Amino acid sequence: MPGAAESHDQFGGSGHLTDSTGDGRAELVAGAFAENDGAGAVWLFKAGTSGITATGSTSFGSTSLGGPAGLSYFGDRFAN
Numbered sequence: 594m595p596g597a598a599e600s601h602d603q604f605g606g607s608g609h610l611t612d613s614t615g616d617g618r619a620e621l622v623a624g625a626f627a628e629n630d631g632a633g634a635v636w637l638f639k640a641g642t643s644g645i646t647a648t649g650s651t652s653f654g655s656t657s658l659g660g661p662a663g664l665s666y667f668g669d670r671f672a673n
């Protein structure tokens with residue numbers, strides 16, 4: 594799993610299941626809105642035949658999508 598746990602990241606403060614690969618198995622998206630002093634980040638965990646796994650997981654923040662740097666609470670909530 595990429596990244597390092599820091600106190601008060603609020604990892605898992607938000608979550609969403611979605612089949613982002615179209616294979617019929619839902620991947621887990623988990624947010625940590627307080628990551629890096631409130632910049633926030635999101636992790637994507639793949640779903641395999643045995644369930645959701647941290648192997649091959651990825652993470653990204655607001656700037657990866659062209660969003661603002663700094664305090665933005667990226668990953669605070671997910672749309673349905």
Ligand SMILES: [Ca+2]
Binds near residue numbers: 612616618619620
């Ligand atoms: Ca899938």
